[in-house]
Amino acid sequence: MRLMVDRRLIAHFDGLLLLTTLTILGLGAMTVYSATYDASSAMHTSHAWRQATWASVGLVGLLVAVFFDYRKLERYAFLFYAAGLCLLIAVPLFGSMGGGSRRWLSFGPVTLQPSETMKLALIILLARLFHHRTHPGGLRLRDLAVPTAVTMVPVLLILGQPDLGTAGVFLFVFASMLLLAGPSPGTLGLLVLAALGAVPLLLSQLKPYQLKRITTFLNPELDPLGAGYHVIQSKIAIGSGGLTGRGYLHGTQNQLNFLPEQHTDFIFSVFSEEWGFVGAIGLIGLYVLLLVRGLVVVNRAKERFGALLAFGVLANVFWQAAINLGMTTGMLPVVGITLPFFSYGGSSLVTLMVGLGLVINVNMRRNSRDRLPRL
Amino acid sequence: MPLSSRETSNGLRRTVVIAGLIVVAVFGALGARLYSLQVGEAERWSSLSENNRIRLQRIPPTRGLILDARGTPLVDNRPAYDVVIVPEDTKDLATTLNRASTLLDLPPTNTENLKKAARKRPAYEGLTVYRDVGWETVVALETRQLELPGVSLEVGPLRTYPFGDFASHLLGYVGEVSGSDLESGSGYRMGDLIGKFGAERAWESYLRGVAGGQQIEVDSLGRRLRVLSRAAETRGNSLVLTIDRRLQQFAEQLLEGKEGAIVALRPDTGEVLAMASQPSFDPNPFARGIRQDEWKALTSAKYDPLSNRALQGQYPPGSTFKIVTAAAALEEGIVTPFSRLYCGGSYRFGKRRYRCWKRGGHGSVNLHDALVHSCDVYFYQVGKQLGVDTIAEYAHRFGLGKPTGIALTNEKPGLIPTSAWKKRRFNEPWYSGETLSVAIGQGYVLTTPLQMANVVAMVANGGKLLRPQYVGRVESPHGEVVEQLEPDVLGDAGLRRSTLHQIREALRDVVNSRRGTGQRSKLPTIDVGGKTGTAQVFKMGRKAVKTEHMARHLRDHAWFVAFAPVDEPEIAISIVIEHAGKGGGATAAPLARDLADFYFALTRGRDYQLTDAGRDAAVSVASLSGPPTAHPETEAMPVEMSDDVRARMLARRGRS
Known part of the structure; x- marks a missing residue:
């Protein structure tokens, strides 16, 4: 317990980061309550309560992730990855269906979404792999072989569920960490070309409904009943919130069930309807604060592994938030991505909080004693 | 690796700064979007929300x-x-x-x-x-x-x-x-x-x-x-x-005014050719929402019209079960086709006398005769030697004691007693005397008509246990085949060919020999094989009571199981008539004959000569009102036959 009493560690505990997150979390739980509240019968479902329970579990996870030296993770990176992969493989075998895909594992009353836990395991492993791969003048293509392989295995498994959105986030996180690791200019150019080439290939692999979402996004009038309907209703909800909103529990788009997936994918629409532009900008500000503060941590990290680890966690938060907000405001096609720390969902929340714990951990140990010159 | 190398460190720092700029830019764009939605176009969206009349x-x-x-x-x-x-x-x-x-x-x-x-x-x-x-x-x-x-x-x-x-x-x-x-x-x-x-x-x-x-x-x-x-x-x-409406309608017609069930299967595939249960009900009121009084009338009706007796009715199989006992006896080497046992009209076991249905006894009989005459005493003796658990093993091999697995809900499993079952159920040992009852399909034994159809189908097809299937294929609304159902073989009784041959020949003679119990199922041109059964509902004491004097619910059930043609079976039939009073040979066998008759008339067309009785029954199906107007092309009877039949009917009526 030497770590516990180390004053410097406590002094470097980033309270601001934690406070920002907890604020987002609180607003999220509140909105989950509203989204699942039934005004006509004054009844509510247990979603908000369960979300609060998950938040407590997440907080414990966060604290655990803070208490040990994060560098120890490097040693177990492959172990975590293998465990995550086992869970992911179990999904098509024992998983339960929901909305046309198989994404969850049930353990009694608890359902786990292994793609969420896998995300963190992959970030840790990628941090380790990129940590050991440096090259003057930047990473060569061959340095990327193993990191690419370990990313593609879960990505393909998740595509098979099918969960296009989450698979996409994996790739974005991988790309972000790769950019931080520093590819050589030649490698970077090749990668950009490869990414551009992959687009038509990917489009040809899409399921009809997935393709439909994209064409709908490009032209919502094509499908005003399906995905187009969602986007229109979401825009009505956000827009009608106006400057100051309609008040908590008073959003009609939400209460009359015009909004789809109110407590998960489209929760931001519920929040914006109730709190208006002021609330929405405030929430966005909180995300910016979280991310910028996190980037400061990355910048101050004492070594490459910590920087990569924190950056991976932040990249996940960033991409999920950007995609989700873009989708609910009608700027991006509808893909099933939740708003981090805000949407309903246990696995995602706990994983995100453990990840945040690691960022705080990296910050705390940015100047641990053994690296400091003795006085 | 510490961030000591200036180069990497600087590269990393640069990326972090760019990342920060991207974060600010992306969220800035989102903010701008929100501004245009919530402030710029607020009025438009709120009016859409207020009048969300879409x-x-x-x-x-x-x-x-x-x-x-x-x-x-x-x-x-x-x-x-x-x-x-x-x-x-x-x-x-x-x-x-x-x-x-x-x-x-x-x-x-x-x-x-x-x-x-x-x-x-x-x-x-x-x-x-x-x-x-x-x-x-x-x-x-x-x-x-x-x-x-x-x-x-x-x-x-x-x-x-x-x-x-x-x-x-x-x-x-x-x-x-x-x-x-x-x-x-x-x-x-x-x-x-x-x-x-x-x-x-x-x-x-x-x-x-x-x-x-x-x-x-x-x-x-x-x-x-x-x-x-x-x-x-x-x-x-x-x-x-897999069901032809005409055969199904004919089967239902045969049961008209009775309570009971008829099942007809194709022995080699398990396809259901007909499955009738009477009394029946009209499903139309359910679709528009059945009224309370209608529902009450249905559920409280005297003979439970909602029950599908073919697979929910559990009856003692009576002598039809002797097929199973006979197979067990041959396979276990208890008897040979030539060994004979004596029937003197009853069999003394312990302190009790177990009667044969024929008071005078059958004399010395072999297995063939015992089946043909349905001699109870023969099977008492065989059953005693087999023991209840061996009989049960063979019954299970014939698919008894468990649901057949047909794709319909609430199928009943029937019951095949074993000594272990009795211990579990009543906490009592099994008494050998009870085995005698089991050997002739009485006592605790219960089967459904569908299960017995499977038994006789297995005799016909060489011992294959198939899942009865009544859906041949699934088609899309445009008529493309979505799913074609193949025969589903669930198991094999593992019987020797000689055993099956013995049983088949015996069942042929049940119908076709002079003294067989199922003579009323005989067809002139095609060999039918079958087995009668009379399931006792009420155990009579020493004094026999005439059936006519018995309350209806105490009267015996009549069974008949059949397959035809014996040499190349196309149809397996199982019939039960509840509380028929008379035995299976008298009441159920003629129905099996008519059904087989009609089946062959449908499949063989013009070449096939219907019997008089079959013709009468066929005419009544032909005269049944079909659907009001919708499908005139599917009249109840094969067109080529109906005119001819009708003409003869009229001629006969003229004579009388």
Whole structure:
């Protein structure tokens, strides 16, 4: 317990980061309550309560992730990855269906979404792999072989569920960490070309409904009943919130069930309807604060592994938030991505909080004693 | 690796700064978007929200059809008018419901239930209050529309069963979705129709289809202004049965006025050719919402018309079970085809005398004779030597004691007793005397007509246990084959060919020999094999009571199982008549003959000479009223035969 009493560690505990997150979390739980509240019968479902329970579990996870030296993770990176992969493989075998895909594992009353836990395991492993791969003048293509392989295995498994959105986030996180690791200019150019080439290939692999979402996004009038309907209703909800909103529990788009997936994918629409532009900008500000503060941590990290680890966690938060907000405001096609720390969902929340714990951990140990010159 | 190398460190720092800029840029863009939505266009969006009069209306899918083997629709859909209430457009749901009931002259509804249903869904979505109303109601509603805000008419498909109570146990019925189905998460909504019984239930996922929807713009009173867009529903797939409507109708006709069941299978594939259960019921009222009094009448009716006796009726198999005992005896080497046992009319075991049905006894009999004459004493002795557990083992091999696995709900397993079962059930040891009863299909033994059809089908097909299947293929609404069902072999009894041969020859003589018990099943040109059975319901004491003097519910059940032609079997038949009084040879065997007769007339066409009795019965099927107008091409009888038959009938009538 030497770590516990180390004053410097406590002094470097980033309270601001934690406070920002907890604020987002609180607003999220509140909105989950509203989204699942039934005004006509004054009844509510247990979603908000369960979300609060998950938040407590997440907080414990966060604290655990803070208490040990994060560098120890490097040693177990492959172990975590293998465990995550086992869970992911179990999904098509024992998983339960929901909305046309198989994404969850049930353990009694608890359902786990292994793609969420896998995300963190992959970030840790990628941090380790990129940590050991440096090259003057930047990473060569061959340095990327193993990191690419370990990313593609879960990505393909998740595509098979099918969960296009989450698979996409994996790739974005991988790309972000790769950019931080520093590819050589030649490698970077090749990668950009490869990414551009992959687009038509990917489009040809899409399921009809997935393709439909994209064409709908490009032209919502094509499908005003399906995905187009969602986007229109979401825009009505956000827009009608106006400057100051309609008040908590008073959003009609939400209460009359015009909004789809109110407590998960489209929760931001519920929040914006109730709190208006002021609330929405405030929430966005909180995300910016979280991310910028996190980037400061990355910048101050004492070594490459910590920087990569924190950056991976932040990249996940960033991409999920950007995609989700873009989708609910009608700027991006509808893909099933939740708003981090805000949407309903246990696995995602706990994983995100453990990840945040690691960022705080990296910050705390940015100047641990053994690296400091003795006085 | 510490961040000591200046180069990497700087590269990393640069990336972090760029990342920060990207974060600010992306969220800045989002903020700008929000500004334009929430501040710039706020008015537009709020007016859209206030007057969110664009309603999403669900179009329930049209269920798939159920067709007979020749394509005659047995279950269809027809358009019907439903009265629908949109809760949002009514001042008070309960008052509107009451007013609608009085103004439209319709029975009052269960207001509480409807209110509960209304709470679980958006208020702009219509609730179906009355299904399939008559034109008087349509007119009444049109004229009194102003007094009934929020009440409207909707045209939707209604499930119809054009032949009424025809094959009702097999086809089943639909009803409004309830309870567990609603919560199962399979996308059912209050008011949807779902299969509740029979094929409608078992094949629900195939028949159901996918709901469509339409976006309609309504005015502030909820009146429909126009349809903005529409996503078509997808019709459910159709089932093509293995059953020919004519044979099924004939089988039902044979049971008319009786309680019992007939099952006919194709022995080599397990296809169900007919499955009749009487009394039956009309599934039509279920589709439009069965009324309380109708439901009560059905459930309290004397002989339980809702029960599918073919697989829910469990009866002692009586002497038909001797097929199983005989197979066990031959396989276990207890008897040979030549060994003889003596029947003196009864068998003394312990302190009791077990009677043979023939008081005078059969004398010295071998296995063949014992089956042909259905000698009880022979099987008592064989059964005693086999022991109950060996008999049970063979019964299990014949698929008895467990459901056959047919795709219908609530199939009963029957019962094959073992010593372990009795210990478990009554905590008593097994007494050898009870084995004697089991050997002749009495005592605790219970089987369903479908199981016994399987037994005789196995004798016919060489011992293969097949899952009975009544759906031949599933077709898309456009007639493409979605799924072709193949025979499903569940096991093999593992019987020697000689054993099966012995049994088949004995069953041939049950029908065809002079002294066989099943002579009344004989056909002139085709060899039928069969076995009679008379299942005792009431154990008589020393004094025999004449059947006519016995209360109906104490009278024996009559069984007959048969297959034909014996040498190349095409059909296996199992018949049970409840409380027939007389034995299986007298009451059930003639029905099997007529059914086989009719079957061969259908399959062999002109070349086949019907018997007189078969012809009479066939004429009565031919004269049955078919569906009113819809399908004149599928008259009940094969056309080539009916004229000829009718002419002869008339001639005969003229003579008498």
